[in-house]
Amino acid sequence: MEHYKNLGGDSNVVAYEIEAGEITVQFGDGSIYLYTNQSAGAASIKEMHRLAKVGQGLNSYIGRVVKKGYAKKIR
Template sequence: MERYANLGGDSGVVGYEIGDDFVRIQFSDGSIYLYTYASAGANNIEQMKRLAQNGQGLNAFINRHVRKAYARKER
């Protein structure tokens, strides 16, 4: 899991892992959610990858666009 840069300073996201067709997100409460092409759509996953790597805007994007579109909660 990569550490999320959190350039805005107020994100609930602390880490992420990127795969070909998924993004795994770790939140500050320790929960980890898996978002996939199948669950959230390819365009959303690709945007989440960009935001994760840029270190800003990921938490807001998740809340606005894919909040409950995860494939599974892992922890």
């Protein structure tokens, strides 16, 4: 997984992994969630990819838009 830059300084996201049509996100409590085109929608996954690469806004986007739209909780 790639370290999340956290440019805003207050994100609960610590790492992510981008694959075609999906993103895996690790949070500060150690939990890891897989989000896919099927679970969250292709537009949301595309935006999550963008926010992850920028290093800002991913945690708030998940909380505001994606919410519980994950495919599975890995850990």
